[in-house]
Amino acid sequence: MAPTTPSGPHGSGRPADRSPALSAGERAEYERLRRQASVRHRRARVAGSSVLLLLTLLFAPLAVIAAWVQDTVTDTDRYVATVAPLASEPAVQDALTARLTDRVVAQVDVKAVTDSLADTLRDAGAPPRVVDGAESLDAPLREAVRSAAERAVSGVITSDAFQQAWEEANRRAHAAVVQMLTGDGRGALRAEDGTVRLDVGQVVDQARERLVDAGFDKAAAIPDIDRTIVLFETEQLGKAQDAMRVVDIVGLWLPVLTVVLAALAVWTAPAHRVMLMATATGVGVMMALLLVALAVLRRVYLDSVPPAALPPDAAAAVFDTFVRFLRDSTRTLLVVAVIAVLAAYLYGPGRAARAVRGTAARATDATGRALCRGGVDTGSMGRLLAKHRTWVTGTVIAAGALALLLWNHPTVATVVLVLGITSAALIVLAILAAASGPARPSTHRAAS
Numbered sequence: 378m379a380p381t382t383p384s385g386p387h388g389s390g391r392p393a394d395r396s397p398a399l400s401a402g403e404r405a406e407y408e409r410l411r412r413q414a415s416v417r418h419r420r421a422r423v424a425g426s427s428v429l430l431l432l433t434l435l436f437a438p439l440a441v442i443a444a445w446v447q448d449t450v451t452d453t454d455r456y457v458a459t460v461a462p463l464a465s466e467p468a469v470q471d472a473l474t475a476r477l478t479d480r481v482v483a484q485v486d487v488k489a490v491t492d493s494l495a496d497t498l499r500d501a502g503a504p505p506r507v508v509d510g511a512e513s514l515d516a517p518l519r520e521a522v523r524s525a526a527e528r529a530v531s532g533v534i535t536s537d538a539f540q541q542a543w544e545e546a547n548r549r550a551h552a553a554v555v556q557m558l559t560g561d562g563r564g565a566l567r568a569e570d571g572t573v574r575l576d577v578g579q580v581v582d583q584a585r586e587r588l589v590d591a592g593f594d595k596a597a598a599i600p601d602i603d604r605t606i607v608l609f610e611t612e613q614l615g616k617a618q619d620a621m622r623v624v625d626i627v628g629l630w631l632p633v634l635t636v637v638l639a640a641l642a643v644w645t646a647p648a649h650r651v652m653l654m655a656t657a658t659g660v661g662v663m664m665a666l667l668l669v670a671l672a673v674l675r676r677v678y679l680d681s682v683p684p685a686a687l688p689p690d691a692a693a694a695v696f697d698t699f700v701r702f703l704r705d706s707t708r709t710l711l712v713v714a715v716i717a718v719l720a721a722y723l724y725g726p727g728r729a730a731r732a733v734r735g736t737a738a739r740a741t742d743a744t745g746r747a748l749c750r751g752g753v754d755t756g757s758m759g760r761l762l763a764k765h766r767t768w769v770t771g772t773v774i775a776a777g778a779l780a781l782l783l784w785n786h787p788t789v790a791t792v793v794l795v796l797g798i799t800s801a802a803l804i805v806l807a808i809l810a811a812a813s814g815p816a817r818p819s820t821h822r823a824a825s
Contacts (some may be wrong), residue, residue: 422647429642430652433635433660438667440632441710445703448786450621455702457544458550462698464465464543470534470691477534478527555626636782654721661714664707671700671707705788711793713781720774744812759813762806773802 448455467561533539639656646652682692709815739743745759755762761767777799781787785796 389493419647421534422645426642426646426652429638429645430656432661433638433642436631436635436638437660437663437710440635441664441667441706442630442703443624443631445706448702449626450627451555452546453552453555457548459699459702460547461540463695464540466691466694466698468688468694470531472688472691474527474531474534477530478523482523482526491679506747530576536576579761596609609655650721650725657714657717664711667707669705669709671704675700679786702786706786709787709789709792712789716792716796736808737804738801741807742811745808746811748808750806753812755809755812757813759809759811763810763813766810769806770803773799783803 449459450456560729601676639660643649643652644654678696679689679692680690687695722734778796779791780795787795
């Protein structure tokens, strides 16, 4: 008996499709359910990306401030770089000169000098007019003392030695405070059980050595006990150390969390390019608001400082110097946000975007063809670049973004430099792709 052949088209060589065909009503119901599932999935993605975008915008200014505080508070080199310009600021120098001059003049009893001079002249039998003239020298002598003291103090304040002493003093003080707050036992200041102690061990050792060298041999028997001095006890020391740890953690991880949230917002959204534009625009707005907040805070600070305590120009210099790195970081992120918005728009379907892309493509193609006609043929490498142009462009842009992320404290100039290098690389690669020339057909020798 002959075997039974499977049903289906003759000669197809495939088994018959045993799934029953859908009726028109079933097909319509299937399409309706499919559209509903797609809509629900899209709505979920929009909602999730919107929440991530909101968190990104809330964390963006906080991340900038936290990173600035962490750098200034925990990094001694960064702190010294922050306060170093104050020593050469003219307004600050004038304020320091005036304050130190006042203290020097206050130590000089000019009236006692004039009274002593008058008494000496009176005892020597000088005429009353001469005695009265000596007593009236109080104001001129005080002005002369002040002028001489001011010249001397100003010479010290404006010297390079003061700049170096200022930086070194701030470095030692900041390092000691950081070591105390972090519990590092290597510094002279130590924090133990709510007590701040000053370690004078090195001073004791140096004093003992100098006494021995001076001939006091018994100084070598000075014991090593009591090498620390209790400066003060405070219940707030533990809170300060906890705050230091929080600043260290938040300043490091909050910026990373913000970048991750922004990336997830763009990746989750159904329209990646639109969400990239929205995220960049939102971050730019938040940075602009942060700059406005700094300007308002500056005005409030200047109004709160009495002119007797610090002149307005010196107070302005102090505030601007302390927040300049924060202001620079904010401006840098604002510029990056603007560039991201423009790049996302130029990548889109807008008429202006298409015109810009077309003009750039025509220019690079014309340059590449001219090079090819001149004998510069990139060959297979150029054809490979042309075939994978999208991947090449994405790789170059990603490399530029990674360079900005890994750059230590980037500025606006850094962003412009990276943008210029990235743009130049894209232009060169496009020209190399256009200079590949026509593909040469490979010849195959017929087998004999």
